Amino acid sequence: MKFKSLIIAGAMALSLTPAAIAEENDPAALNDLEIAHVAYVADNIDIRYAHLALAISDNEAVREFANTMIRDHEAVNEQALALLAKLEVQPQDNFLSQNLQAGSEELINEMSQLRGAAFDMRYAENELGYHQAVNNLVENAFIPNIENAEVKALFEAGLEIFKVHEGHAEAMVASLAGEAEAADHGGHEGKGS
Numbered sequence: 001m002k003f004k005s006l007i008i009a010g011a012m013a014l015s016l017t018p019a020a021i022a023e024e025n026d027p028a029a030l031n032d033l034e035i036a037h038v039a040y041v042a043d044n045i046d047i048r049y050a051h052l053a054l055a056i057s058d059n060e061a062v063r064e065f066a067n068t069m070i071r072d073h074e075a076v077n078e079q080a081l082a083l084l085a086k087l088e089v090q091p092q093d094n095f096l097s098q099n100l101q102a103g104s105e106e107l108i109n110e111m112s113q114l115r116g117a118a119f120d121m122r123y124a125e126n127e128l129g130y131h132q133a134v135n136n137l138v139e140n141a142f143i144p145n146i147e148n149a150e151v152k153a154l155f156e157a158g159l160e161i162f163k164v165h166e167g168h169a170e171a172m173v174a175s176l177a178g179e180a181e182a183a184d185h186g187g188h189e190g191k192g193s
C-alpha cells in the first residue's frame, strides 16, 4: 500500500531497526494514547536538540531556529498535556517512542562532539530530516487513525506548525551550505587571531 511504504520510509528515516517496523510494530496501528506519547517524546527530542544548539552554536540563524523550536514544541506539549488531563487519560509508552528516544540519545552524543560550522550543518540537516520524517508520520500514519476528535484537531494544528519548521530547516541548510561555499572560496585569505 502506498501509505504503508511512506510510513515505513519515514520510520527508516528515524533510524528504526527493521524489526521495529515489522507488522506488529506498525505506526499506523498505534492507539490515540500511544500516538500522543510518540508526539510528546518527538517534541521533547527536538527541544533537546535545540538546547544543544544553543549551548554549542554561535551562528545567529541556527540560534534563532533553535529558540523557535523550544518555543513552539513546548507550546504544543503544554496543549497536549492539558488535553490529556481534561480527557483524564495518560499517554502510553510504546515501541516507536522508545526507538525515537534511543535514536536521539545516539545523535546527541554524536553532535555534542562537533563544533563550529560542522555542528551547525549537522544540526540543520538533522532538523530537516527529523521534521520531514515526523511530519510524514503525523500526516500519513497518525492523523488518519486518531479516533478522538480533539486529539486529531491538536495534531492537525501541530502539523501546520511543524511544516513551517520543515521549511525553515530547509532554508537554514541552504543558507549554511552557501556560507560554507563562500568560506571555501575565501579559504586562501590569511586568518586573523
Ligand SMILES: [Fe+2]
Binding pocket: 046, 069, 073, 131, 162, 165
Ligand atoms: Fe520543530
